[in-house]
Amino acid sequence: MALLPEALMRISTGAGGHGPEGPSDGESAPGGCFRCAGDDAWVAVTVDNEPEWAGLCRGIGRPELAERYPNHADRQRDKAALDRIVAEWCRERSAESAATLLRAAGVSAAATRSFEIVMEDETIRTRGTFGTLADGSPHYTLPWRDADTGWRGEAISAPELGADNHYVLRELLGLSDEEFEAMVTHQ
Numbered sequence: 001m002a003l004l005p006e007a008l009m010r011i012s013t014g015a016g017g018h019g020p021e022g023p024s025d026g027e028s029a030p031g032g033c034f035r036c037a038g039d040d041a042w043v044a045v046t047v048d049n050e051p052e053w054a055g056l057c058r059g060i061g062r063p064e065l066a067e068r069y070p071n072h073a074d075r076q077r078d079k080a081a082l083d084r085i086v087a088e089w090c091r092e093r094s095a096e097s098a099a100t101l102l103r104a105a106g107v108s109a110a111a112t113r114s115f116e117i118v119m120e121d122e123t124i125r126t127r128g129t130f131g132t133l134a135d136g137s138p139h140y141t142l143p144w145r146d147a148d149t150g151w152r153g154e155a156i157s158a159p160e161l162g163a164d165n166h167y168v169l170r171e172l173l174g175l176s177d178e179e180f181e182a183m184v185t186h187q
Contacts, residue, residue: 029075030056030082033112034090034098041095045086046108047075059105060089133157 028046036043047053053075057066062085069075075082090098095111102109113121119130119138131141135157165184169175175183 029072029079030086031079032083034083034087036090036093036095036098036111038094042112043090043095043098043102044110044112045090045102048072048108052107055106056086056102059102059107060086062089 028048031046031048033042033044035041045056047056050071053069053072054066057063065082065085069078069082093101099109099111118124124130128141130138133139137157162184166180169180169183
């Protein structure tokens with residue numbers, strides 16, 4: 001959620017955007033997440049303007065498409081067909097090679113990565129995206145920092161299952177010792 005503020009704001013304010021639509025992003029044409037060769041390998045592609053479109057056409061070896069769809073409105077009308085063309089091209093290569101080729105052509109593209117790989121990424125580590133809790137477990141930190149101190153807020157571990165039973169059941173709800181024991185030992 002912390003990484004999706006623009007989409008959430010657009011949808012919640014009625015300023016456009018789309019709800020869940022599967023792998024398509026709805027606005028880019030073509031655009032979405034396309035399966036590549038390999039096990040659960042995908043590349044995210046976004047084409048929002050004419051230079052990116054021309055780059056995509058060159059990158060996938062289909063320069064004739066640039067003339068056939070000269071502007072965003074034309075591409076948006078035929079988005080499903082264009083997405084299929086990109087999908088076919090992507091299925092023939094790894095996500096990393098597809099993303100590299102498209103970026104070299106000026107297209108916004110990135111291979112998807114597992115959570116484990118993201119957590120080990122040097123750039124992500126350097127930016128402090130993940131911190132470590134007192135118990136040693138990793139956690140996602142807030143995406144902003146205080147300008148003066150760099151403070152992101154205190155991170156604490158979630159309580160263990162049943163950690164607050166005594167407080168809630170005895171102190172707040174006023175259960176007797178017998179009622180409390182019956183509640184916490186009930187299977």
